[in-house]
Amino acid sequence: MMADLALGNFAGLPLAQQAGGSFWFPPQASDVAAGVDFTYDLILWLCIIFFVLICGATLYFMVKYRKRPGHKEEVTSTHNTKLELAWSIIPLILLMVVFGVSTYWYLRIVTPPSGEVVEVEVTAKQWNWTFTYRGDGLPAGKNYMVVGELHLVRDQAYQMVMTTPQNDVIHSMFIPAFRVKQDCVPGRYNKLWFRAIKAPQDDGAEYYDLYCTEYCGNDHSLMLAKVFVHENKAEWAAAVIEAADISRLDPVDRGKSIFDQNCKSCHTVNGDPSTGPSWKGMWGREEVMEDGTKVTVDENYVRESVLQPAAKIVKGYPNAMTPFTWGDQTDVAIEGIVAYMKTLKD
Amino acid sequence: MAGGIVEKPASAEVVHPTVHYLNATKGFKNWLVTLDHKRIAIMYLCAVSVALLLGGFWAIVLRTELLHPHDDVVLSNAWYNRAFTLHGAVMVFLFIIPGIPASLGNFVLPMQLGAKDLALPRINLFSWYLYVMGLILFLGILFLGGLDTGWTLYPPYSVGGGSEHKAVWLNLIMAYTAVFILGFSSILTGLNFIATMHKLRPKDMGMYDMPLFLWALYATSLIQVLATPVVGLTLGLSLIEHMFNIGIFDPRYGGDPVLYQHFFWFYSHPAVYIMVLPAMGVQSELIATFSRKHVFGYKAIAWSSIAIAAIGFIVWGHHMFVSGQSPAAGIIFSLLTYFVAIPSAIKVFNWVATLYKGAIDFKAPMIYALAFMYLFGIGGLTGLFLASIANNVHLHDTYFVIAHFHMVMVGSVLTGFLGGVHYWWPKMTGRMYNETLGRVAAVMVFIGFNVTFMPQFVAGTRGMPRRYANYLDEFTTYHQVSTIGAYILGAAVVLQVGYLLHSLFKGRKAPPNPWGAASLEWQATSPPDFHNFLEKPVTMGAYDFENWEYVSEEAGYVLKREVIETGKSLAKAH
Numbered sequence: 001m002m003a004d005l006a007l008g009n010f011a012g013l014p015l016a017q018q019a020g021g022s023f024w025f026p027p028q029a030s031d032v033a034a035g036v037d038f039t040y041d042l043i044l045w046l047c048i049i050f051f052v053l054i055c056g057a058t059l060y061f062m063v064k065y066r067k068r069p070g071h072k073e074e075v076t077s078t079h080n081t082k083l084e085l086a087w088s089i090i091p092l093i094l095l096m097v098v099f100g101v102s103t104y105w106y107l108r109i110v111t112p113p114s115g116e117v118v119e120v121e122v123t124a125k126q127w128n129w130t131f132t133y134r135g136d137g138l139p140a141g142k143n144y145m146v147v148g149e150l151h152l153v154r155d156q157a158y159q160m161v162m163t164t165p166q167n168d169v170i171h172s173m174f175i176p177a178f179r180v181k182q183d184c185v186p187g188r189y190n191k192l193w194f195r196a197i198k199a200p201q202d203d204g205a206e207y208y209d210l211y212c213t214e215y216c217g218n219d220h221s222l223m224l225a226k227v228f229v230h231e232n233k234a235e236w237a238a239a240v241i242e243a244a245d246i247s248r249l250d251p252v253d254r255g256k257s258i259f260d261q262n263c264k265s266c267h268t269v270n271g272d273p274s275t276g277p278s279w280k281g282m283w284g285r286e287e288v289m290e291d292g293t294k295v296t297v298d299e300n301y302v303r304e305s306v307l308q309p310a311a312k313i314v315k316g317y318p319n320a321m322t323p324f325t326w327g328d329q330t331d332v333a334i335e336g337i338v339a340y341m342k343t344l345k346d
Numbered sequence: 347m348a349g350g351i352v353e354k355p356a357s358a359e360v361v362h363p364t365v366h367y368l369n370a371t372k373g374f375k376n377w378l379v380t381l382d383h384k385r386i387a388i389m390y391l392c393a394v395s396v397a398l399l400l401g402g403f404w405a406i407v408l409r410t411e412l413l414h415p416h417d418d419v420v421l422s423n424a425w426y427n428r429a430f431t432l433h434g435a436v437m438v439f440l441f442i443i444p445g446i447p448a449s450l451g452n453f454v455l456p457m458q459l460g461a462k463d464l465a466l467p468r469i470n471l472f473s474w475y476l477y478v479m480g481l482i483l484f485l486g487i488l489f490l491g492g493l494d495t496g497w498t499l500y501p502p503y504s505v506g507g508g509s510e511h512k513a514v515w516l517n518l519i520m521a522y523t524a525v526f527i528l529g530f531s532s533i534l535t536g537l538n539f540i541a542t543m544h545k546l547r548p549k550d551m552g553m554y555d556m557p558l559f560l561w562a563l564y565a566t567s568l569i570q571v572l573a574t575p576v577v578g579l580t581l582g583l584s585l586i587e588h589m590f591n592i593g594i595f596d597p598r599y600g601g602d603p604v605l606y607q608h609f610f611w612f613y614s615h616p617a618v619y620i621m622v623l624p625a626m627g628v629q630s631e632l633i634a635t636f637s638r639k640h641v642f643g644y645k646a647i648a649w650s651s652i653a654i655a656a657i658g659f660i661v662w663g664h665h666m667f668v669s670g671q672s673p674a675a676g677i678i679f680s681l682l683t684y685f686v687a688i689p690s691a692i693k694v695f696n697w698v699a700t701l702y703k704g705a706i707d708f709k710a711p712m713i714y715a716l717a718f719m720y721l722f723g724i725g726g727l728t729g730l731f732l733a734s735i736a737n738n739v740h741l742h743d744t745y746f747v748i749a750h751f752h753m754v755m756v757g758s759v760l761t762g763f764l765g766g767v768h769y770w771w772p773k774m775t776g777r778m779y780n781e782t783l784g785r786v787a788a789v790m791v792f793i794g795f796n797v798t799f800m801p802q803f804v805a806g807t808r809g810m811p812r813r814y815a816n817y818l819d820e821f822t823t824y825h826q827v828s829t830i831g832a833y834i835l836g837a838a839v840v841l842q843v844g845y846l847l848h849s850l851f852k853g854r855k856a857p858p859n860p861w862g863a864a865s866l867e868w869q870a871t872s873p874p875d876f877h878n879f880l881e882k883p884v885t886m887g888a889y890d891f892e893n894w895e896y897v898s899e900e901a902g903y904v905l906k907r908e909v910i911e912t913g914k915s916l917a918k919a920h
Contacts, residue, residue: 024807036736040807043734047727050691054698054723058716061701065637066708073638073705075892084646087695088688095684098734103677105736110673126508166597169503172668172743176809179740181668185604186502187597190670209818213743213811215496217508218423221814 020203029198029208029229030178035105037179043098050091109180112193113157120150122162124171124184126216127223128260133240137233142327144244147257148225150210151243153236157195163188167265172214175227183214199229247332255340258333262324269344276321277314283341288315302341303334362855363871366776370876381467384874386474387453388774391767393478394449395843397440398760402839404433409798409832412825415817426815427494432484434497435521439528440481442759443617446624447570448477448535450766451563453774455539457867457874458557460548460883465541469534476531483524493517496813498610499581501595501603505588522581529574532620536570539563550885557865557888558647562627565651569616569623569658577613580606604669611662619658621755623651625762626693629718632765633697635863636712637704640889640917643696650689657686667738676735683733690726694719709861710784714765717792718758725753728803743813745824746806749799757795764791764842771846772860776873777853783845790838797831857902862894869905886915893917 020027028034065071121132133144133151152158164171164186173192174181177200182192200207212223230236246254259269259279266275277287286294290313295301304311307330309321326333367384377385408429411421421429452470456463464470487493493514495504502508504518543564547556583594584606593600634641641647663671663679697719706712728750731737741747768788772778802810805824810817817825859868867874869883884905886893893916894903909916 021808024804026809032736036740039734039736040731043730043737047730051723051727054694055720057698058701058719061637061698061704062706062708062716065701065704065706067705071705073891074703076639076642076703078640079643079645083699084643084692084696088692091691092688095687095730098730099681099684102680102734102736106673106677106680106739109736109739167507169508170500170603174743174809174811176740181739181742183669185597185670186507187600187602188604188670209809211809211811215427215500215503215813217494217503218427220427221423221811221816 020198020205026176026208027198027203029196030180030194031197032105032109032194033177033179035108039098039102039105042101046094046098112159113195115157117157117159117193119159119161122160122173122184124162124164124173124212125168125261126264127212127219129173129210129223129225130261137237138240144240146240146243147261149243150225150227151236151240152196152227152229153233154196154199154229154231157193159191159193162190162192165265169216170214171212171216171223174211174213175208176211177208177227181213196229199231246326246329246336249336251336251339252343254332254336255338258336259340266321276317279341280344281346283345289313290315299338302338306334306337361858361871362776363873363875366871366873367876368776368873379471381463381471382876383452383456383463383467383470384774386470387449389474390444390452390477391449393481394441394445397436397481398445399839401433401437401441402836404429404436406832406836408433409829411815412817413829415819415822421815423815424494427813428492430813431493431496432488436484438497439525440484442621442755443532444477444528444535445759445763446628446766447539447563447566448473450628450763450770451539451624454770454867455542455560455563456546457870457878458560458865458888459542459546459551460866460879460885461542461546462877464538465545466538469538473531473534473538476527476534480524480528480531483520483527487517487520490514490517490520493521498614501584501606502597505584505596507596507598519585522585526578526581529578532570533574536567539567540571548885554645554648555887558630558641558644559627561648562623562630562651565655566620566623569620569655573613573616573659576609580609580613604666604671607666607669608662611665615662615665616655616658618755619654621759623654625718625759626651628762628766628769629697629715631863631865632711632715632769633700634889635861636709636715637701637706638862638891639700639702639704640887640891641696642699642702643692646692647696650692653689654686657682657689661686664733664738667735668742680733680735680738687726687730687733694723694726708785710779710781710788711765711769713785713788713792714761714768717788718761718765721753721757721761721792721795725750725757728753741806743811744806745802745810745812748812749802749806752799753795757799761791764788769861771849772856773867773870773872773874775850776856777849778856778860779849779853780845783841787838787841787845790834790841794831794835794838798828798835799831801827857900859894859904860902862891862896862903864888864890864893884909884913884915887917890915890917
C-alpha cells in the first residue's frame, strides 16, 4: 500500500513483523480491512502533504528570517481575508471527502450482510472469552462452549452476540486482523459481525490475536484469545467439538479453567471469604453447616454442592448458588474441580 | 491617559527594583494569606510543578515496567494498573487542566490588562486552597494503597463490579471528592478571569486589543465554567447510586454504564480544550515576540479559540464509537469532530504566516514554540485518523490513541507550559535563567517526545491495546524505544528544575523587558511592584513591537522616547 512506500523503509529497526502484515498493519484478513486501510492511507497522505507544508514553511522561514546582524524584520500585512478563507475552506472540503469515505466503510463494518450469518454467543468475563457455538453442522440441540478460542470458516459471515455477566465489568473485543472492535457491556447485548477472507495459515501463522481493549482490572493484559480460520464447515465442526471437549485437558487445568469461568464470581482461592467460602485449604476440612452438622469436604460433598448447592450450606454463608451442570461432560468437570481443589489444600 | 507618562526613567537606565512583590512583605504566613495574584500564581506554579513531577515519576515507572513484555520489571499487574491510574489522574486533574491558566494566567492576565489584580482576589486565593486540598487528597490516595480504576473512573469496574475486585471505597470517595473540589477550583478561576477581562480592561483597550493569550484564557474560562459542573454532578450521581441503591450507572442496580461515559466525556472532552487552548495562547505570544512580527490573522486566531470551545462541547461521542452507541450517533459525532479540526488548523497556518519576514530569535521559549508547531502538527493531524470513524474502530483504545493524545496534551500543552515558564520567568522572578542550558533542555524535550511517542503510533496501528501491563513479544522494540525517549524527557525535566532553581540565586538580574515583547506586563519592573505598575503603562497593541528598542543585554529593550513622550503607540492602526 501507499503507506509502505512512504514510511516503511525507515523501519530498519528489528521489528518482529506479524506474518502477512505491513509496516503499519496486521494482515488484512476481513472483507472490510482493505477499505479501512485505504481510508487510513488517504488520511495519511493528506497529513503528510499538510505536515510537509507546515513544517517546510516553518523551517524555511526559520533559516531565511533567522535573526542575524544586518537582517531586520519587515512590517507585513496583519491579515489577508482571501488567504485565510482559502486555508479554512480547502481543508474543510478535503475533510468532508475523508468523512464520506470513512462513513462508507464504517457502514460496511456495522451492517451485517443480508445472506447467511452464523451467530456465535460471546461472554466476556474477567479475564477470559467464552464462545458458544451451536447448529451449523454441529450435532443438533447441543451447545459447544469454548474458552479462549474463536473458530471461524473462511468467507462465512459471523455475528457475535456479545455480553458480560451482570456483576462483571466492561470488556471490548478487538481483532486487529479484521479491523473490528466492539465493547461488551454488562446488562446489554452488543453485536459485531465480520467475515474472514484470509486465514492465518496463509501467512504461516497459527491464529490471529484477539484482545480485550477495555480496561477490566488485574489481568486485563492477559485477556487474550486466539482466532482460528478453517477452510470448510467439516473442519470447523471437528475443531469446535475438540476444543469444547474439556476432558482433553489435564484435570487440574480443567478445574482451574472451570473455576475461572464459573466459580470465581463467588469464591476465591486466596483464603478471603466472598459470597461463598474460599477454596483455599477447604479440601479435607471439616465444615460446620447451617443446621449445625459437620461435613468433611470430599468428592461427594463437592459433587453435591455443584449439582445441588442448596443441600448443605456452610454456616455463615447465604444460599446463593445456582446449580451447575455440563451435560455429558459433568463427570469430567467435577473431576477437574476436585483435582484443582486438592492443589489448594495448602 | 492622564499622568504617569512624564516621569518614566530615561531609556537606557536599567531598573532593578529593591522592593517588589516578592519581598514587599516577608514571612511564610504573609504568603499563605496573600491576595496578590502574582504570589498566588507563584504558589500555583510550585503546586502544579509538584503535580508534574509526581505524574512524571509515574510515567517513568510505567515505561520502565514496559521494557520487558512479560516479566514484572518493577511492578506487578496490580501496581501497574495503579501506576497508570495515578499518572493519568494526577497529570490531567492536577497538572494539565490548571497548569497554564492558574499559574501563568494568574500572573500575566491582570498585568496584560494593566490592572492591579484579578477582579476577585479572595476567590483567587480560595481556588488555590481548593487546588491544594485536591492535591493532598490525591497524595492521600497514594498512601492508602492507590486506585486502579484508570483516570476515567468507568463504572462498573470503578465501583467494585467484577470478581476479585472490591472497590476501595475510601480511596474512591477521596478521588471523587478531589475531582469535585478541583472542579470548583477550576470554575472559580474561570469565573474570575472572565470577570477580570470584562471589568478591569482599560477603557482604551478593546477586546481586539488584548493579547491572544487572553483570548485563549477567555475561551478556556468559558469551558471551565460551563463544563466542569457536569463531572461533579456525574460523580455525585454515582455516590447517590451507591448510597441508595438507585440504578444509574451500575448494571447491578439496573443502571447503564454507557450513560456514565456520556456524562464523563461531556465534561472531559471540553476539558481537552481547557488543556490545550491556554497553550495555544502562549504559542501566539511566543511566535510573535520572537519573530518580532505582529501576529498574522489576529481575529481568526481569537475567534478560532471561541470556535474550538463551542464545537468542543458537541463532540464527546467520539470517545464512544465502539461502546454500543448507535451508528447514527457515531457518524454525527465523527462529522462534528472534523469541524473542530478547522479552527485548530487556522491557528497553525496563522502562526506559520507570522514568521514570514520576521527576525526569528531562537531563544529557549521560541524553541519550545517551534517544537509546539511540529508536535501539535502531529498531534492534530493524527486526530484526523481517530475522527475517521472507520479507522477509529480499529484504533480505539490502542497505543495510537495514547500517542495521539500525548502529542497534544504533552507535546503541545507541556511545551506551551515550559515555553511560557521560560518566557515569563524573568518577569516572575527577576532573574534570567541560563540561556544555553535552556536551549539544550528545549531540544532534549523535543527529541524525547518524538522518541517516546512516534513508535507508539505504529504499535497502535498494529494492534497494541492500551493499559496493558504485559504485551506480546512482537511489540517489544516499540516499547523499548519509547522507554528510552521517556528517559530523555525525564532527564530534560531534571535539568530544567536544576537551572531554573539555580537562576533564583545566581541568575543575572533581569531587565524589565528582556525579549522586546509589547504586551503591557513588560512595562513593569522585573519582578513587578506589589501593585504591578509603578505608573500607568502606555496602552498599546499587544504586538506593536516597533515601540521598543534594544539597548543591551543588561538593559534589554526599552520604550522609545517618542512613545514615552506622546504616550501613544507608534504602530499604525491595524
